[in-house]
Amino acid sequence: MTALLSRHAACIYWMGRYIERAENLARILDVNETYSRDSRGGQNWRSIVELYNDKNQFDELYEDYDDKNVLSFYVLDSRNPSSLVSAVQTARENARTLRPLISTEMWVHMNVFSNWIRGTREEDLKEGRLSRLCMQVRQECQAHTGITEGTFYRDESWYFYQLGRMIERADQTTRLLDVKYHMLLPSLHDVGSALDVSQWNALLRSAAGYHAFRRVYPTGFAVPNVVAFLLFNDSFPRSVHASIGQFESQLTDLRQKFQLMGGADALGELYDVRTVLSESSVDAIMTRGLHEFLDWTQQRIISVGDKLSADFFS
Amino acid sequence: MNNHLANLFSDYQSNDFYCELFGNSQRGLRPDTQAIIERLSTLDPERLRQRAQDAERELYNLGITFTVYTQRDVIDRILPFDVLPRVIDTADWKRIESGVIQRVSAINHFLQDIYHEGRILKDAIVPNELILENPNFRPEMRDLQVPHGTYVHVSGIDIVRGEDGKFRVLEDNVRTPSGVSYVVENRHLMQRAFPDLMEGTGIEPVSNYGQKLHEALIEVAPAQVLDPRVVLLSPGSYNSAYFEHIFLAREMGVPLVEGRDLIVEDSRVFMKTIKGLIPVDVIYRRLNDDFLDPQVFNSTSLLGCAGLMDAYAKGNVTLANAVGTGVADDKAVYAYMPRIIRYYLDEEPILDNVETHICREAEGLQYTLNHLEELVVKPVGEAGGYGITVGPKASQEELESCRASLLENPANYISQPMINLSVCPTLAEDGIMPRHVDLRPFAVTGKETWVLPGGLTRVALRPGSIIVNSSQGGGSKDTWVLRSSRG
Numbered sequence: 120m121t122a123l124l125s126r127h128a129a130c131i132y133w134m135g136r137y138i139e140r141a142e143n144l145a146r147i148l149d150v151n152e153t154y155s156r157d158s159r160g161g162q163n164w165r166s167i168v169e170l171y172n173d174k175n176q177f178d179e180l181y182e183d184y185d186d187k188n189v190l191s192f193y194v195l196d197s198r199n200p201s202s203l204v205s206a207v208q209t210a211r212e213n214a215r216t217l218r219p220l221i222s223t224e225m226w227v228h229m230n231v232f233s234n235w236i237r238g239t240r241e242e243d244l245k246e247g248r249l250s251r252l253c254m255q256v257r258q259e260c261q262a263h264t265g266i267t268e269g270t271f272y273r274d275e276s277w278y279f280y281q282l283g284r285m286i287e288r289a290d291q292t293t294r295l296l297d298v299k300y301h302m303l304l305p306s307l308h309d310v311g312s313a314l315d316v317s318q319w320n321a322l323l324r325s326a327a328g329y330h331a332f333r334r335v336y337p338t339g340f341a342v343p344n345v346v347a348f349l350l351f352n353d354s355f356p357r358s359v360h361a362s363i364g365q366f367e368s369q370l371t372d373l374r375q376k377f378q379l380m381g382g383a384d385a386l387g388e389l390y391d392v393r394t395v396l397s398e399s400s401v402d403a404i405m406t407r408g409l410h411e412f413l414d415w416t417q418q419r420i421i422s423v424g425d426k427l428s429a430d431f432f433s
Numbered sequence: 434m435n436n437h438l439a440n441l442f443s444d445y446q447s448n449d450f451y452c453e454l455f456g457n458s459q460r461g462l463r464p465d466t467q468a469i470i471e472r473l474s475t476l477d478p479e480r481l482r483q484r485a486q487d488a489e490r491e492l493y494n495l496g497i498t499f500t501v502y503t504q505r506d507v508i509d510r511i512l513p514f515d516v517l518p519r520v521i522d523t524a525d526w527k528r529i530e531s532g533v534i535q536r537v538s539a540i541n542h543f544l545q546d547i548y549h550e551g552r553i554l555k556d557a558i559v560p561n562e563l564i565l566e567n568p569n570f571r572p573e574m575r576d577l578q579v580p581h582g583t584y585v586h587v588s589g590i591d592i593v594r595g596e597d598g599k600f601r602v603l604e605d606n607v608r609t610p611s612g613v614s615y616v617v618e619n620r621h622l623m624q625r626a627f628p629d630l631m632e633g634t635g636i637e638p639v640s641n642y643g644q645k646l647h648e649a650l651i652e653v654a655p656a657q658v659l660d661p662r663v664v665l666l667s668p669g670s671y672n673s674a675y676f677e678h679i680f681l682a683r684e685m686g687v688p689l690v691e692g693r694d695l696i697v698e699d700s701r702v703f704m705k706t707i708k709g710l711i712p713v714d715v716i717y718r719r720l721n722d723d724f725l726d727p728q729v730f731n732s733t734s735l736l737g738c739a740g741l742m743d744a745y746a747k748g749n750v751t752l753a754n755a756v757g758t759g760v761a762d763d764k765a766v767y768a769y770m771p772r773i774i775r776y777y778l779d780e781e782p783i784l785d786n787v788e789t790h791i792c793r794e795a796e797g798l799q800y801t802l803n804h805l806e807e808l809v810v811k812p813v814g815e816a817g818g819y820g821i822t823v824g825p826k827a828s829q830e831e832l833e834s835c836r837a838s839l840l841e842n843p844a845n846y847i848s849q850p851m852i853n854l855s856v857c858p859t860l861a862e863d864g865i866m867p868r869h870v871d872l873r874p875f876a877v878t879g880k881e882t883w884v885l886p887g888g889l890t891r892v893a894l895r896p897g898s899i900i901v902n903s904s905q906g907g908g909s910k911d912t913w914v915l916r917s918s919r920g
Binding site: 121122123124125126127128212215216218219223226227230231234275377378379380381431433 | 494662670679687688691694706707709711
C-alpha cells in the first residue's frame with residue numbers, strides 16, 4: 120500500500136477547510152442581510168469585517184463600510200483570500216492538485232461550482248438577489264460534501280478532508296459567537312427587546328441552529344442559552360464542542376487505522392480544549408468574559424492546526 | 434448505399450488531398466472504411482452539432498484542459514474536439530505499428546551505443562560532432578547501464594500522410610512526449626456521445642494504456658527490487674500538461690509527485706508521506722533533463738530533486754525516459770534515422786522519413802539554397818515549431834533572412850519539401866469540410882515495445898491550415914483502428 124504524500128494530505132485538508140469557510144461565509148452574509156439591523160435600522164456590515172479580523176485589509180481596499188463595499192469584498196474580490204470567489208478558487212486549485220485522488224464526480228462538481236461563481240457580477244449582490252446567491256453557494260458546498268461523502272475512497276485522505284472541515288467549522292462558530300456578542304455589548308440595555316431577539320435569531324439561523332435550539336429551549340432567547348447551545352451542545356453539528364469532538368475522533372481513527380505515529384501533539388492540545396469545554400459552565404464563562412474565552416479557544420484551534428501540519432504536512 | 438451518402442457527406446470534397454476516410458479524390462477507394470462511412474452517413478448534421486457541443490461542455494466540466502497563462506489570468510482551455518473520427522484500416526495500422534516498433538528499437542540501440550562504445554560515430558555513419566557537441570547529449574550518461582538497454586520507454590512518433598497516401602515520419606519525440614491522455618479521453622467521450630455509432634464497429638480499444646505503461650515501468654525497475662514502487666514526477670499543477678500527469682498517475686494507480694515530495698538519502702530516493710519516508714524505485718518523469726537535479730543540471734531548478742542523478746548513476750532508481758534521450762530526437766539526427774535503422778537492425782525502414790536535406794552536408798545545403806521558396810527550413814535545436822521558415826508562404830524578406838542564416842550556420846538547419854497533409858471530414862461552421870491531420874502514435878517500451886492502437890490525431894481546424902498545434906487553432910479527433918476481420 121502506498122502512503123499518502125504529505126503535500127496531498129495538506130491539500131485535501133485545505134480543500135475541506137476552504138469549502139467549509141465558503142459555506143459559513145455565505146450563511147453569515149445571507150443572514151446579515153435578512154435579519155441583522157442595528158439600532159438605527161441600518162444593516163450592520165462592519166460587524167462582518169470585524170468577525171473575520173479583516174479590518175486592515177478592508178481599509179486598504181475600500182473606504183466606507185457600506186453594503187456594496189463589504190459585499191464586494193466578501194463575495195467577488197479576488198484580492199481578499201477569504202472572499203467566496205477566492206475560497207472556492209483555492210478549493211478548486213487544491214482539487215486540481217488532488218485529481219489523482221478525488222473522484223471524477225467531485226472534480227466535475229468543483230469545476231461547475233467554480234466556473235459558476237467566477238461568473239458572479241456586482242449586480243448579483245443587489246438586495247433581493249444576494250440571498251439567492253448565498254443560498255446557491257451554500258447548496259453547492261453541501262453538494263460538494265455530499266458528493267464527497269458518497270464517492271470519495273475511504274483512505275487516509277478522507278480523514279484529512281474531515282479534519283479540515285471540522286477544524287474550520289469549530290473556528291467559524293467561535294468567530295460568529297464572538298462578533299455577535301461583541302456587537303451587542305454597547306446595547307446591553309436592549310436585552311430582551313425586539314432588536315435583541317432578532318439579533319440572536321439571526322445568529323442561530325446563520326448557524327442553521329434555530330430549529331434545533333428551539334427543540335432544546337422551547338421558549339425565549341436567553342443569551343446564555345444561545346451561547347451554551349453553540350458552544351457545548353453535543354448533538355448540534357455546528358457547535359464548537361461537536362466539531363472539536365468530531366475532529367478528535369477522526370484523528371484518533373486515522374492514527375489507529377493507518378498506524379501513524381504523527382498527530383499525538385494535536386490530540387494532546389485537543390484534549391485540553393475539550394476538557395475545558397466539557398467542564399465549564401456558561402455562566403462562569405460569561406462572567407469571566409466570553410470574548411476572552413472565545414479568543415483562547417481560537418488560539419488553541421490554531422495551535423492544533425499547527426501541530427497537525429508539523430506532523431503530517433511537512 | 435449512395436442514398437445514405439447523400440446525407441452527411443453529400444457536399445464533401447477532399448480536392449487533391451488524400452482523405453483518411455474516402456481515399457484519393459474519388460470516393461470508395463478504401464473498401465475497409467465503407468461500413469464506417471455508411472454508419473456516419475446516417476447522422477443528421479444538426480444532431481451531430483448538438484452532440485459535439487455536449488461533448489465539448491463535458492470536456493470543460495471534466496477539466497480535461499490544458500492551461501494557458503496570460504499576464505492576469507489562468508485560463509483552462511479544452512483541446513477542441515472534432516466528433517468525426519479518423520479511421521485507420523488494419524493494413525495501414527500494421528505498417529505504422531511495425532514501423533514505430535522498428536524505429537524505437539533503432540533509437541534505443543543508438544542511445545546505448547553513443548553512451549558506450551560509440552561505434553556508429555567511429556564508423557562515420559553519423560557525424561561525431563553532431564552527437565558529442567549536441568546540447569542534449571549528456572556526458573553524465575556515459576557508461577551508465579540502464580535496465581534492458583531501454584532508454585526510451587515512452588515515445589510519440591509524429592506521422593503524416595501525403596497526397597500519394599504514404600505514411601512518413603515527420604518527427605520523433607523521445608523525451609517527454611504528451612498527448613496520450615487525449616487519446617483515451619477522446620475515446621471515452623465518443624463512447625458516451627455516440628454509443629449507437631460505435632456499437633459493433635470492431636475498433637481496437639485504447640483504455641489499457643495506463644496498465645501497459647505501468648507493466649513496462651515495473652519491468653525496468655532496478656533488478657534488486659522485489660516489489661517496485663513507481664511514481665510519476667510532474668513539474669506541478671502549473672504545467673500546461675498537468676491534466677495528463679494526473680490522468681496517467683490515476684490510470685497507473687501510482688502517486689503523482691513533485692520534486693519537493695522527493696528526497697535523496699544515501700543515494701536512495703524517497704518520497705515524503707504522512708508515514709514518513711518511503712522508497713521510490715521507478716520515476717516516470719515528465720520533467721526535462723535540465724530540471725531533474727539542481728546538483729548536476731540547472732542549479733536554479735526547484736522542480737527536481739537534489740541527488741537524483743547520484744541515485745540514478747548508482748542504479749538505485751530507474752528514470753523513464755532515461756536522461757539524455759533528447760539527442761535522438763534532434764531534427765538533425767532525425768535526418769540520419771534511416772541510416773541509423775539500417776546500421777543497427779540491418780533492415781530497410783518500414784516508415785520513411787519525410788525527404789530531408791541535411792544542410793551540414795554540402796549537397797543538402799546547395800539543394801536547399803536553390804529551392805528555398807519550395808522548402809520548409811527548420812532549425813535543428815528548436816522544438817514546438819519555432820524558427821521555421823515555410824518557403825511557399827514566406828515573404829521575399831523572410832526568404833533572404835533565412836538564406837543568410839543558412840549560409841552563416843548551415844549545420845543548424847535541415848530542409849524538407851512542403852507536405853500536403855492528408856485530410857479528414859471535419860465538422861466546420863458551414864458543414865462537413867476537409868481539414869488537415871497528422872498522427873502521433875504512442876509506444877511503450879519495457880523489455881519490448883507495445884504501440885497503443887491509433888494514437889493522437891491532431892487536426893488543423895482553420896480552413897487550409899496545416900498547423901495542427903493546439904496553440905494555433907488545432908484540435909483532436911478520436912482515432913479508430915479497425916480490428917482485423919481475419920481475427
